[in-house]
Amino acid sequence: MNSALKSHYSAAELSALQVEGLPTSKGKLIAKAERECWSFVETKGKGGTRREYSPPAEVLAAIRAQAAKKVAALSAPVLPIQREEQLPLIETEAQALKADARRGVLQALEMLMQRSGYPMKKAAAVLIDMARVGAANEQLVGMLKMARDERGRKSEDGLPSVRSVQRFVEYERAGMLAPKKRERDMSVPAWAPFFLGYYQRPEKPTVEHAYREFIKDWAQAQPGTEIPSVWQVRRFLAKVGNVSREIGRMGEHELKTLRPFIRRGFENLLPGDIYSADGHTFDAEVQHPLHGRPFRPEITTMVDIATRKAVGWSVGLAESAFAVLDALRDAAMKAGIPAVFYVDNGSGYKNEMMLDVATGFMARLGIEMVNSLPYNSQARGVIEKLHQTIWINAAKSLPGYIGWDMDREAKLATFKLSRKAIAQDQKTAAMPLMAWARFVAFCEERVAEYNDRPHRSLPKITDPATGRRRNMTPNEKWALHVAQGFEAHRVTDDEARPLFRPQMLRTVRRCEIELLGNRYFARPLEEFHGEQLRVGYDIHDPHIVWVYDDEGRFLCTAELDANKRDYMPKSVIDRAREKRATGREKRLEAKLVEVREELHGTPALEHSDTVTIPGFMSINREQLAQRARELQAMEVVAEPVVSKLAAQETATPAKEAAAWGVPSTPEARWAEWKRLNAMTEEDIDSEKARKWRHTYQATAEFRTYQRKSA
Template sequence: MPFWLSWAVWSAPVKKLGARPAISSGCSGVTMLNWLTAQHLVGLPGMPTTVQGVNARAKREGWEAQLRLGRGGGQEYSFAVLPKETQTALLMREVAQQEPAPAQQLQQPGAAQVVNSPKRDAYTESRLNDDQRSVMAARMVLIREIERMSKVVSQQRAIDTLVGLARTGSLSPYLAERAERANDRKNADRALSERTLKRWLADYRKHGEIALAPARRKPNMSVPVWAADFLKHYQRPQKPSAQAAYLAFQREYPGAPSLHAVQRFLAKLSPQAREMGRMGPREAKALLPYNKRLTDHMWPNDVWVADGHKFDAEVINPNSGQIFRPEVTSIIDWATRRIVGFAINVAESTLATLDALHSGISRVGMFRVFYVDNGSGFANDTIREVVERLGGEMTHSLPYNSQARGVIERAHRTIMVRLAKDFDSYIGADMDGEAGNKVHRISRADLKKGSQPRHIPTLNEFYERLAIALDEYNHSPHRGLTKIRDSETGRFRHPSPMEAWRRAEAEGFAALQPSTELSMLLVRPQDLRRTHRGLVRTNGANYFLQDLVPLHGDQVRVAWDYRDASKVAVFTLDGDLIGQAILDGNASDAMPRIVKDQDRRVSGQLAKLVQKGKTLTGKDVELRVIERPAEDDRFQQHLLEAEKFVALAHEPEADALEAPDNEMTRYDRWQQLDSRQRLGEALSDDEARWHASYPNHPDFKSIQRMYDHFEAEQARA
């Protein structure tokens, strides 16, 4: 067909009712998706649920349509004007319903011809690409020039003049450039013709400016008959390449199309349709849109999000002396992004969750919603009972939906992964293999010798550095929080979680503080045990309480804390507190402690040395023996580390000293005791012990750093 004739067929509107432009598939047996009725579109993603709704939307948005041939009449709508999600659903449905065909019937799909819509309006202009808009604007310039010239001469004379100037190259540079662009040809012949200009004028006067836009070849969205057979080899969880899947497909069907035809077909599919079967439900969510959750309406403590994270560095366990990877259970406040509590354990467990809850409640007060996954450390009756008794609500995210708790997942990457890389014992995926193997060999060799493994931090060191990292996170700007204007620079910036928390307090938020007894009783796990002559046995250890002697053989409830095994709380079955049972509280030395004969001889020799020194100097001489622990005494070393870790992790018990249950109040109480001591006032034994031990607590160090930072800022101001 000559070019001018094909162009006429291409651009001419459909004038006769019932006439349907030809669409050639080039291959019988190919399912066509170029034109679809409203019945085909009802209920699909992005489509209304009724035929009337589909037709109303098509009319409102000016979809490209044509009259339907055959019985029933009605209109058909072009596949190309449908929303992307509807196109994806149609393709996926066609692929799923396609039946395998014999190899001898496989043919290449042809290209569909382009059909213009008889209806042109502002809605269709929004679907033009930049190239079509450019050509349309150039043709409009030429039409305006003809209209301007027609004011003084006839339209025919104006057209002849414009064509003649274009043929001789006498047009102005501006019009010459527009004439070349308006022709929209790739060959060298870009001159204007009378017929072309008249056709543009007729289209413009009939359908408006949009009629000047050139039609573009639409993609062939048909699904070939061999698609299902090929996708059977391609859409597998092993994720074979297109070439590997094609080779397997070709062996079954000798008449299969070429590899390039298969690759072109894959390129037409959306990522969701193409990766079906190659990705599981969890992995496929990365291709789907996500729902951004806003927290502007939340107050602090409205929603706590908790999760466990296996630390990517090895640590020494002080109890066993072995190397392990600790599990860090952390809780974040969703509204302010503040880490409110955390716990360390061997694995995600109920104990770790209880400890993290106690840590958060004692710091910032009560919560409303506890949002967790379905892990064994959260989805159990013990945690649910504790949350309900605290007055909160427990909510679980859907399985394989870690994106729903992205706020805590992102915090883990920011805090835990960054901290793990600071240790020589880091074993993450991006750790250098040679360096990692070297650390592993050295540490295991040291452990086999019975000495302290090199390059492996103790649990105490890890605990201290984790507390510092969490504190730095809470005081660092967070991009998930709404920007505020800086009072010093006047610029907008992201606040830190602590700034967001204080701002909420300034706006009227007040945390609900539980009683110390309630929080301690609820978060401590309780077991039913029988007494035996004043003893109760739990977790492999015996605890003694004199008040249990009259209850010999009765059942009691024992509340214990895995981080302080020195005592347990004992209650009746009705919940009345009996007292604190002490670990091996009934134990005593088998015989009175006496000085051995060898010690007596040593003491005698030392006395003689003192007497000899007095004889030589004529003055009193004092002799002291300094005992040093053996370097290989691993048991003593681990015992000291465990005692230090317990001292950092716990406050003194309330029965020794009524210590406040708020960190700021405790810090103020310590300052009062310190002032009394500096003034020479004597402290009681309990006050002196608490005054000496509290500076080792992480809260004390954190508050002191806060005051030091504030004083430095004041000094700079």
């Protein structure tokens, strides 16, 4: 409604004003106006003619008073902030200073013209002469020197000419008081894309190397065109943006370190809202828990994003889903179950045991797993920084540290010392590496120290002991949330046992369930034949599994080979160790065969018609055939002699058997085994040869030659 005061109002306008003493409905107001004989005028509108009334004086006074109250109640209008906008031509500070100096010179020129009555040219000459002889103040002289265009002819005193001052007036009228700045030629030469194909490569070649490769092909690709110099190439690269220049030389992962990023705030998060986890290969060697040899363990850590507290951790022989499960169990029992589990795309997280909709831990615990984008470790900077703070610094405090930043000579000395202890008797040798049990306790101590140390991303408080300002520790931040009413959903030890058992869907066949290579039996499963049930198992105990229906209702327990005997059970951990040991054994066997072949290998014989034995004889094919014919003739004559010799050999089998020995080379042993294998037990006279034929089959050398001959 228009708030301006008028002399005549329509019935609708008067009722809308809600003036005290007037009706608030249109009909009643018309009745009051006709009853009190208010004067009116008829006006034409879209709907026809209507009456506009002239209220009495007391009604008009009430309308004015009401309008005054509304105006007084309104706040003062908020004026837009006036900012000095830079002229489009002013791009640099030097241009702005020259524009201000010229503006000051023109003000002094105008003032001189007004007081002296000189024309512009005369006044400009007088102004410059006064500055030259020292009659002008220092500020005016400085403005004249600053206003001078350096592109013109140089003057000895640095003052502009009269014509230059007159141009200042023309510049001001045209709105171009700031001098123009010479810009770079940003056009892209025709050879530039061709050169970038040699420069923007993952090998990161230097400009010189890329230029040499470029000029070899540029003349052939564009014959008759001018070849740019290396300095032209360098000037072009200087014009390219720092990030665009590195495209192709750096991958997407590296380029993210140069591009803009988003900082994530965690002020509104509560403890347990988001847990982040990641695995880290420890940068120091410790003793293996099984054989005591040096190795680098894998540590999985979980951190609460809201408080930066390390809520759970696990240490194992390698990164796996079981290590992640153990760290999650530790966090759930100490700090509570999280709402979001923020991890990378590693196999320890993206697997059926974690993500299966029926048996996965995320579904059973009610956790939502969020995976970061590939090659985007910056998004999980909290857990990446925690590795540096806890584990890398912890590794540097141990004698077995072998990080990338360690001195090479010191690293080699540590390596030799630990391997020397392995070669000696470990009971008497001093092992410089930390034992496994002590290392686990060491990790626990480091995590506790981290949670009690001030964290720079947390708010600051006054230290009650020193009275100084410092950042809160993760434990203090967690305790603050607890004091404000936060309560974590922790898991007790009794709940953790069934809750953190991995589950798989398996089909029941005649009361049997096959799981991880083992077979489990329970008679109560008889009526579930052919159905698919959920089976929970303990990764450390293979003797029993727990069977649930599709709704999670416990049915029974099934025992390992309960309907079979004389079976050696193997747990998941034992199977993994055996598989790992078998793989290492095969790799070592292949390496051993390669070393022996390099040492004892014999070159292939070349084809020749003449066989020469140095120092003994030389015979060709014809001579060899003649020798064979002579031997055949001798065999006919020597048959009685041979029979006699055979009888002698039969009489002395023990003497011949004792003469048999194991060949000295791998090739000879393999050939001897094939010869003996083609014979029966009765044909082999030597007992030693018969035993060797069986024992040789169990050696790695035999398996190697057997694979080659297959």
